[in-house]
Structure formats: C-alpha cells, structure tokens
Amino acid sequence: MTQDTPRELFEKGFINEEQFGKIEAITSGKIVSVFYELKSLLYLGVMLFTGGAGILIYKNIGELGHLISIIALSILTIICFWYVMAHAKAYSHKSVKPSTPYYDYITLLGCLLFVSVQGYLQFQYGFLTDNLGYITLLTTGLFFFVAYRFDHLGILSLAITALASFWSITVSPQKWYSGDFFSGSHLYKTAIIFGSVLSVIAIGLDKKAIKKHFTFTYLNFCMLIFFVGAIVGLFSGGWWGIYVLIIYAGCAFAYYMARWEKSFLFLLYAFVAGYLATTFLLAKTALAESIELWSLYSIASCGGFIYFIIKYRNHFKQND
Amino acid sequence: MTSAYNPINIYNLTVLKAAKNWCKHGFIEKDQLGAIRQTYAVPLYHPNSLIRILLFVATLFALSGATGFFTLIVADSGRIFISLACIVYGLASFYAVEKFFIAKNHYKSGVTEAIIYHSCGFVIGGLGGISDFNTHILLWSCLVIFSFAAFRYLDLVCTVCAIGSLAGILFFEFYSLDGIFKQIIPFVFMLGFAPVYFISKKLSQRVDLKLWRNNLLILEVVSLLLIYVGGNYLVVRELSVELMGLAIEEGADIPFAFIFYTTTVLFPVIYLFFGIKNKDIILLRVSLILIAFSAFTFKYYFSLGHPEITLTAAGIILIVTAISVMHYLKKMRNGFTRENLLTERWGNMNAEAFLISQTMGGNQTSLNKSDLPGGGQFGGGGSTNDF
Numbered sequence: 001m002t003q004d005t006p007r008e009l010f011e012k013g014f015i016n017e018e019q020f021g022k023i024e025a026i027t028s029g030k031i032v033s034v035f036y037e038l039k040s041l042l043y044l045g046v047m048l049f050t051g052g053a054g055i056l057i058y059k060n061i062g063e064l065g066h067l068i069s070i071i072a073l074s075i076l077t078i079i080c081f082w083y084v085m086a087h088a089k090a091y092s093h094k095s096v097k098p099s100t101p102y103y104d105y106i107t108l109l110g111c112l113l114f115v116s117v118q119g120y121l122q123f124q125y126g127f128l129t130d131n132l133g134y135i136t137l138l139t140t141g142l143f144f145f146v147a148y149r150f151d152h153l154g155i156l157s158l159a160i161t162a163l164a165s166f167w168s169i170t171v172s173p174q175k176w177y178s179g180d181f182f183s184g185s186h187l188y189k190t191a192i193i194f195g196s197v198l199s200v201i202a203i204g205l206d207k208k209a210i211k212k213h214f215t216f217t218y219l220n221f222c223m224l225i226f227f228v229g230a231i232v233g234l235f236s237g238g239w240w241g242i243y244v245l246i247i248y249a250g251c252a253f254a255y256y257m258a259r260w261e262k263s264f265l266f267l268l269y270a271f272v273a274g275y276l277a278t279t280f281l282l283a284k285t286a287l288a289e290s291i292e293l294w295s296l297y298s299i300a301s302c303g304g305f306i307y308f309i310i311k312y313r314n315h316f317k318q319n320d
Numbered sequence: 321m322t323s324a325y326n327p328i329n330i331y332n333l334t335v336l337k338a339a340k341n342w343c344k345h346g347f348i349e350k351d352q353l354g355a356i357r358q359t360y361a362v363p364l365y366h367p368n369s370l371i372r373i374l375l376f377v378a379t380l381f382a383l384s385g386a387t388g389f390f391t392l393i394v395a396d397s398g399r400i401f402i403s404l405a406c407i408v409y410g411l412a413s414f415y416a417v418e419k420f421f422i423a424k425n426h427y428k429s430g431v432t433e434a435i436i437y438h439s440c441g442f443v444i445g446g447l448g449g450i451s452d453f454n455t456h457i458l459l460w461s462c463l464v465i466f467s468f469a470a471f472r473y474l475d476l477v478c479t480v481c482a483i484g485s486l487a488g489i490l491f492f493e494f495y496s497l498d499g500i501f502k503q504i505i506p507f508v509f510m511l512g513f514a515p516v517y518f519i520s521k522k523l524s525q526r527v528d529l530k531l532w533r534n535n536l537l538i539l540e541v542v543s544l545l546l547i548y549v550g551g552n553y554l555v556v557r558e559l560s561v562e563l564m565g566l567a568i569e570e571g572a573d574i575p576f577a578f579i580f581y582t583t584t585v586l587f588p589v590i591y592l593f594f595g596i597k598n599k600d601i602i603l604l605r606v607s608l609i610l611i612a613f614s615a616f617t618f619k620y621y622f623s624l625g626h627p628e629i630t631l632t633a634a635g636i637i638l639i640v641t642a643i644s645v646m647h648y649l650k651k652m653r654n655g656f657t658r659e660n661l662l663t664e665r666w667g668n669m670n671a672e673a674f675l676i677s678q679t680m681g682g683n684q685t686s687l688n689k690s691d692l693p694g695g696g697q698f699g700g701g702g703s704t705n706d707f
Contacts, residue, residue, distance in 0.1 A: 001338040002331075002530050014356050023347050026661050027338075031652065033661040034645075034668055037608060042642040049635025055628035112617045272682075 003028055050115060066124050073117045080110030088150060093210045096151040107152050116159075136166045148211065156214055160198070160221045167194055188236065191229025192246065195222045199253070219257055223266060226250055227273040234280055247277035271305065323531050324422050324472050332360040345661070364427040368382050368486070375430030380409075403449030412443030436473055439480075440465050457495075470535055479535045483516075483542045495563070501684065502564055504583025511584070515542040533610055537602070544591065544606045548687045551583030554617040584614050599655055 006027055057064065084107050087099045096102050118135060143159035146152065163211035167190050184242065201216030205211065227250060234243040254270035257263070288312045322332075336357065343353040367375070381588070394405045400582040417435040426432050444461050452458035467481035469475055474566035490508055494501045520539035523529055549555050557574050566574065567670060574580070595603030649658040 001334040005338065009339075009356065012359075014352055014359070019348055019352075021427025023342060029599055029601075029655075031655050031657055031661065032601055033659060035650070035660040037605065038642050038646055038649075038658055041608070041638050042646075045635050045642055047635070047638075049639060050629050051626045052631025052633070052635055056632055059628065070524050095624075108631060122674070142576055176547055298380070 001027070005219055066120075070117060070124070073113055073120065077110055077113040077117060080106050080113060084110060084146075084150060091149060095211075095213050098151075102151075104154070107146060108154055109151050111146060111155050114142070115139065119306055126262075133166065136162060137203065140166055147214075151211070151218055153214065156217050157221070159297055161217065163198075164221070164225060188229040188232040191225045192233065195224075195226025195229060201224070208214060215265065216261055219261065219266065223254055223257070223269050224251070227254075227269055230272065234277065240280065240284065242251045244277045244281050247273050251277075275301065275305075321468075321472065323474060325474065325531070326429075328529055329362050329364050329425075330427070330474075332362045333364055333366060335360050336362065363425050365425050365429050366427045367429055372428070372430035372433075376434045379431045379434035380438075382616055383434060387438075393513075399449060399452075399663060403446045404583055406442045406446030406449060410439045410444075411448060413439035413442065421677055422473075428564060432473065433475065433477070436469055436478070440469050440478065455492055459492055463489060469536060471532070474531060474535065476534060476538055480537045480542060483546075485548055486516075487513075506550045506556050506580070510547050513543040513546040513550070516545065528549075540602055541606060544603070548583075548587045548610050548613075551580060551587055553577070553584045554578040556580050557621075584617055588614050596656075658676060673693070 006015070006020055009015050010017070015023070023115075023210040028034075043130035059295045064204045084103070087103060088098050089096050103191055118139070138158055140162040142202065143155050147156040147159050168187060198221055202215050202222065206215040227247070230243055232249060234240050234247065253273040254266045254273075258266035278301070279297075335550075339348065339353055339356045339360075342348045342349060368665050378667055390409055394402050397405070408463060414434055417439070421429070421432050421435070441464050444458070446460040448454075448458045462485035466478045466485060469476040470482050473495070487509070490512055491505060494505045494508055520536045520543065524540070526534040557568075557580075561568065564670055568574065588607050590608065590609035591603050594600065595605075595607050615634070633701075646658050649656055677679055
C-alpha cells in the first residue's frame with residue numbers, strides 16, 4: 001500500500017467519500033496515534049516504580065515507619081483540605097451553613113492534622129526548631145483563611161490561639177492554673193497590647209459587618225488575655241498604679257461589650273478583674289493595717305455586686 | 321537488477337492487508353472488503369507468522385540434510401577447493417529458491433527465507449575461506465551479498481545485516497589505519513550514517529521504489545540508531561578502553577569527552593523534537609528508546625548510589641509524563657491523538673496481557689526465609705508480603 005492507495009480505491013469506487021477522508025487522514029500521516037507509545041511509557045513507569053518502591057521498602061522498613069506515618073498523615077491532611085475546597089460554598093460576610101453535615105468536622109480534622117504533622121516532624125526530626133516562629137505564623141495565616149473562607153468558629157479559636165502563641169502567649173487555662181502564666185518575663189505587656197489591638201480589629205470587622213458572629217469569640221479571647229496580662233502586671237512589681245488604671249479601663253470596656261454583645265461572660269470578666277484590682281489598690285493603700293476593715297470590705301463589695309446583678313438582671317440577658 | 325517478485329502481486333498483497341485492517345477497525349464495510357478482495361486477488365503464498373516460523377525451522381532441517389550430503393562430497397579436499405565449492409553451493413541455492421519456490425508464488429513463506437539465509441551464509445563463508453578469513457574481505461563480501469539478497473528478495477533481516485556490515489567496514493577500515501583515524505571513528509559513524517538516513521528517507525517517498533518501502537524503513541531506523549551510537553558516551557568510552565587500550569585514570573576522561581556528553585544528550589532530544597514537529601512516528605519511537613539509553617548512560621557513570629531510588633523516581637516520572645500527555649491529548653492536537661487508530665502487528669491485547677502477567681503478576685518466586693539477613697519475606701507484586 002502506498003500513499004495513493006486510498007485515493008485509488010476511492011476513484012475505483014471501492015470506498016465512499018467519507019471513508020476515504022478518514023482513512024486518508026491516517027495513512028497520509030496527518031493524524032498520528034501515539035496510543036502505543038503512551039501505553040508503553042505507562043507500563044514501563046508502573047513496572048519501574050513498583051520495583052523500585054518494593055526494594056526501597058524492603059531495605060528501609062525500620063527507619064521508614066515514622067516517615068510513612070508522616071507521609072500518610074500529610075496525605076490525609078491534603079485530602080481533607082481538598083474535600084473542603086471542593087464542597088465549599090461561596091464566601092459571604094454572613095454566617096454560612098455548611099454544605100454537608102460533616103463538612104465542619106472535616107475542616108477541623110484537616111486543620112488538626114496539619115498541626116499534628118508539624119508536631120510529629122518537630123518531635124521526630126527536629127525540623128522546625130529554628131523556624132518555630134515562621135511555622136506558627138504560617139499556621140496562623142492558614143487558620144484565619146480557613147476560618148473566614150469556610151465559616152468555622154472552631155478554627156477561628158485555633159487561629160487566635162496560634163496568633164497568640166506566635167507572640168509567645170499561652171492561651172490555655174491549664175497552664176495558668178499551674179502557675180506558669182507566661183513563659184517569659186514581661187510578656188504581660190505583650191499580652192495587654194495584643195488583647196487591645198485584636199479587640200480593636202474585632203470591633204472594626206464587626207462594624208463593617210464582616211462575619212459578625214465571629215466577634216464574640218474574638219472579644220472573649222482578647223479580654224482573657226488582656227486581663228490576665230494586666231493582673232500579672234499588677235503583681236509584678238512597681239508601677240502597680242498604672243496597671244490598676246489599665247484594669248479599670250478594661251473593665252469599662254468589658255462592661256460595654258457585655259451590654260453590646262449581651263453576654264454575661266464579659267461582665268464576669270469585668271467583675272473578677274475589677275474586684276482584684278480594687279482589692280489590690282485598697283490593700284496597698286487604705287487597708288494595709290487592719291483586718292476588720294478587710295472583712296467589712298468583702299461583705300460589702302460582694303453583697304453590693306449581687307444586689308446589683310439581681311436588680312438589673314434585665315440589662316444582662318445572656319446571649320444564647 | 322530488479323526484485324525477484326512480481327511488483328503488481330506484491331502491491332496488491334499490501335492493499336489487501338491494509339483493507340483487512342481497515343475493515344477490522346470499522347473504517348469500511350465487510351462487503352466493500354469482499355469487493356476489494358475480488359479485484360486485488362493475489363496468487364501469492366504468504367502464510368501467517370506462526371506458520372512461517374514453522375516452515376523456516378523445517379526448511380533449515382531439510383537444508384542441513386542437503387548440506388550434510390554436500391559435505392560428504394567435498395570432504396578431504398583442499399581449503400581452496402572447499403571454499404569454491406561453498407560458493408557454488410550457495411549460488412546454486414539462490415538459483416534453486418528462485419526457480420522452485422519464488423516461481424511457484426512463494427512470498428516470504430518461511431521456506432524462502434531459510435534458503436536465502438543459507439545461501440548467503442555459504443557464499444560469504446566460501447569467499448572468506450578463499451581469503452583465509454581476512455576480515456577485510458569478509459566484511460566486504462558480507463556487504464555485497466546481503467545487499468544483493470535484501471534488494472532482490474525484499475528481505476528485511478538481510479537489510480539489517482547489510483547495514484551492519486557497512487558499519488563494520490567503516491569501523492574496521494578506520495581502525496586499521498591507526499593513529500588519528502582511530503580517534504575519529506565516532507565522528508565517522510555520526511557523519512557517515514546521516515546521509516544514509518536522509519537518502520533512505522527521500523527514497524521511501526518515491527513511488528517507483530514502493531516495493532522496497534520496508535527495507536528503506538529499516539535503513540532509516542538503523543541509521544538513526546548508528547548515528548546515536550557513534551556519539552554515545554558509554555559506547556565510545558567502553559570501546560576505547562576495550563579495543564584501543566585507552567587507559568583512563570581516576571577522574572580523568574576520554575578525549576573529546578565533552579562532545580560526547582553533548583551528543584548523548586542532544587541526539588535523542590533532536591530526534592524527539594523533529595519527530596513531533598514532522599509527525600514522524602519513526603523518529604518519535606527511536607527518540608523515546610534513545611532517551612532511555614542516554615539516561616542509562618549517565619546513570620552508569622554518575623550514579624548517586626541507591627539504584628532503588630533511581631528506579632522509583634524514574635517510574636514516577638514516566639507515569640506522570642504518560643498521564644499528563646494522555647490528558648493533554650484528550651482532544652486531538654496538531655494531528656496527534658491518543659486513540660488507538662489502526663492496530664499494528666505486534667500491538668495485541670493478548671500479547672499485552674501476557675506481558676503484564678509475566679512481569680508484574682504473581683509468577684515471581686518469593687525469597688526464601690534463609691536468604692534474608694533481616695526478618696520478613698518479600699515477594700514481587702501479586703505475591704504476599706509478611707513482616
């Protein structure tokens with residue numbers, strides 16, 4: 001057969017026009033099929049890969065256990081995130097309902113796995129010792145993005161925690177209980193600044209009506225950090241007067257937030273911090289000497305507060 | 321001198337083969353095929369591959385009987401006489417195959433090939449015997465006889481042997497000239513076979529040479545390979561060490577090493593590029609094989625150790641490449657399609673399945689417990705692993 005054969009057959013009437021067109025395109029080389037080349041490549045690739053992987057695993061199974069776990073976890077993380085992206089609803093400033101019942105959990109799983117893989121890497125290989133700051137910042141950025149994009153409150157908390165830990169502030173009540181308030185000295189100043197700045201940002205976002213349902217969480221964390229920082233500052237040495245003032249300012253802010261967000265919790269913060277500050281102030285000034293005044297003070301202050309709450313309970317409807 | 325076959329018969333046979341293929345893939349209807357069959361009927365006897373192999377082997381046996389008889393006649397004669405007798409015997413066989421088989425419309429039936437190779441062997445052997453197996457004479461006689469057989473009988477194996485003897489002649493002549501000529505053998509190969517490639521490509525387009533289409537195709541492929549081989553670093557280095565006694569110290573390299581590194585890398589890439597550009601399937605295929613060989617060449621000298629990592633990485637690269645090209649060619653682009661258009665001779669689902677089962681299936685033996693230093697057994701894909 002030559003190049004002219006199809007034409008010859010067509011002219012002699014053995015094949016019709018349409019068939020001639022198709023056949024001619026192939027035989028003249030206008031259309032080239034690389035089917036077998038691709039199949040051979042694929043086959044060869046599979047053979048080489050399975051052979052190589054088999055030998056690798058055989059030789060290194062001992063050390064490989066951790067590596068395999070890390071890789072498996074990473075793959076799982078990637079799958080979670082891929083799933084979340086694939087089923088994501090469009091972004092909106094308002095609250096977004098999740099697209100499937102378990103959507104939120106998968107998002108959470110993905111983020112937690114991300115943290116786990118980091119921890120594993122650090123523990124096993126000490127990868128991140130020098131770059132702990134950067135990796136925390138990266139995690140923070142990722143979590144904020146996920147929280148806003150996929151509208152997940154839990155991850156917002158994780159994000160704020162990560163941000164705080166970037167500044168070396170531990171936001172865990174357990175640590176505070178064990179007495180380890182801040183891992184370094186002078187961190188209370190950082191805490192105060194951090195708390196104030198973040199609450200300003202939160203109120204700003206709220207005013208712009210960007211995810212208003214996040215504001216409560218923001219304020220919650222900010223106040224905690226602020227107050228704990230201020231209280232530690234109070235006890236840390238000189239200039240306690242300043243800290244008393246700072247705490248009072250914080251209390252005022254918390255009171256207003258309690259009214260605004262209609263949350264009793266903020267009021268509780270305000271009360272505890274304010275009480276601590278006042279007691280400290282009084283202890284340093286007026287009540288330095290006598291014990292009796294102390295008892296009087298306790299009864300009066302708490303009684304007054306309880307009365308105040310009950311009388312004006314309508315003002316403080318809990319925000320459910 | 322022309323082919324021993326009737327060109328019209330051969331042409332009609334190819335048309336029939338093509339038509340059968342088209343019908344198999346649904347390009348034409350059965351009745352159309354029937355009509356073509358009628359008009360392009362050929363009286364040629366051209367059995368399928370399996371029968372050809374059987375006939376080939378059977379003929380070789382028969383020939384050995386005849387040769388035995390011949391040996392009886394010429395035994396105990398002088399060397400010259402035996403050689404001359406061999407030549408006559410060979411030529412007589414050529415004549416016999418033409419008169420008794422090709423005239424009876426045998427075309428590549430297995431029988432003809434056996435006799436042709438037998439004849440070639442005897443003539444070359446005879447000529448060699450006369451010259452006391454002088455390499456020079458041997459090579460030249462190989463070239464002449466094989467070219468003759470290739471041309472006259474359209475034989476593909478003889479084509480390969482002919483071009484092989486040409487390569488041998490080039491190599492040997494320059495080698496025996498010694499000195500600078502030994503050094504430039506690679507360049508001789510590269511520059512010598514380039515015109516062979518281009519000429520055979522040109523000739524295969526000519527309609528009057530359509531009988532020798534396949535031979536010219538073989539010429540193209542082999543010349544491409546020889547051009548590459550002339551420039552391949554591994555070949556040049558190993559041959560230099562073996563044949564020319566070149567001593568290479570640690571860290572030193574062969575002369576002109578840089579050029580050979582370049583050609584080893586460059587040639588397959590050039591082939592691939594032009595293969596895709598001109599949609600030349602021969603260039604494409606050869607380039608793929610040569611890319612693999614070039615990779616092997618570099619790995620041979622610059623291995624980073626851990627061949628298993630190389631294997632795995634190579635496997636991944638190939639898989640990713642294949643899948644991405646397949647994805648890219650989901651629609652036809654520039655005339656390239658990933659569809660299976662017209663099956664080729666060796667592209668058979670059964671063959672593929674067999675191949676896969678042999679290399680990747682559960683036929684591999686698991687290592688014995690006693691063979692392993694550490695714990696655990698490991699078997700090939702398909703068999704069990706326990707640790």
